[in-house]
Amino acid sequence: MTTWTNKELKDLRNNPNDYPTDDMLVSLASAKLHPSATPSWEDGYDWGIGGGVEFPVLAFAEGNAVYFALETSHTMKINDWLDIHVHGTLPTNDAGKKVKWQVDVIAAGIGEAWSVPEGSPYTHEFTLKGAEADRHNMLDLADIPPMNSTVSTIYQFKLTRIAPTSDPYGEDIYLIFADCHYRADSSGSYFEDGKLTEEYAKQKGTPKNPFKPGAW
Numbered sequence: 001m002t003t004w005t006n007k008e009l010k011d012l013r014n015n016p017n018d019y020p021t022d023d024m025l026v027s028l029a030s031a032k033l034h035p036s037a038t039p040s041w042e043d044g045y046d047w048g049i050g051g052g053v054e055f056p057v058l059a060f061a062e063g064n065a066v067y068f069a070l071e072t073s074h075t076m077k078i079n080d081w082l083d084i085h086v087h088g089t090l091p092t093n094d095a096g097k098k099v100k101w102q103v104d105v106i107a108a109g110i111g112e113a114w115s116v117p118e119g120s121p122y123t124h125e126f127t128l129k130g131a132e133a134d135r136h137n138m139l140d141l142a143d144i145p146p147m148n149s150t151v152s153t154i155y156q157f158k159l160t161r162i163a164p165t166s167d168p169y170g171e172d173i174y175l176i177f178a179d180c181h182y183r184a185d186s187s188g189s190y191f192e193d194g195k196l197t198e199e200y201a202k203q204k205g206t207p208k209n210p211f212k213p214g215a216w
Contacts, residue, residue: 098166
């Protein structure tokens with residue numbers, strides 16, 4: 001985790017080219033499963049805790065895929081990169097073994113045609129260190145080039161566990177969340193299809209009470 005000093009925070013606020021970042025989250029438990037290459041729900045995993053603690057897991061073998069969608073926040077900088085990563089765990093340690101993921105992406109802003117970002121599908125291979133079992137692991141998957149031409153741009157994803165180049169990890173991978181890191185350049189908006197900065201410009205200035213009715 002990055003720790004900002006007071007000076008760095010001041011510099012960040014005063015630099016129009018730098019913006020704070022945030023995450024948009026997708027629970028993979030609510031995603032659409034692939035009709036024929038479906039990850040399995042497994043009961044009885046104790047997450048390394050024991051003592052009768054059990055929660056189900058969404059388990060990905062090689063070839064399993066899941067679909068999910070994400071709508072960009074009004075706070076996200078328009079026409080900017082999106083960094084997708086996943087959170088999950090492994091049931092066993094196996095140092096040196098490899099895991100590989102593929103992400104297929106399409107996206108469209110409001111009123112725009114669907115298109116494929118440059119570089120899709122993206123792949124990323126990981127070599128296990130041998131200390132991932134029963135831990136909260138985060139795996140960075142891809143940096144998606146700018147596609148969000150409007151607020152509330154929709155990204156659709158297909159996430160597939162694919163065969164690595166060598167030495168595959170032999171167990172299922174348990175995934176919980178996919179989320180996308182983005183840069184925020186405003187506090188959101190009052191309306192469904194605009195940015196707060198644009199609304200301020202139309203109203204000629206920042207409101208005295210920006211979060212109350214009749215702000216100007």
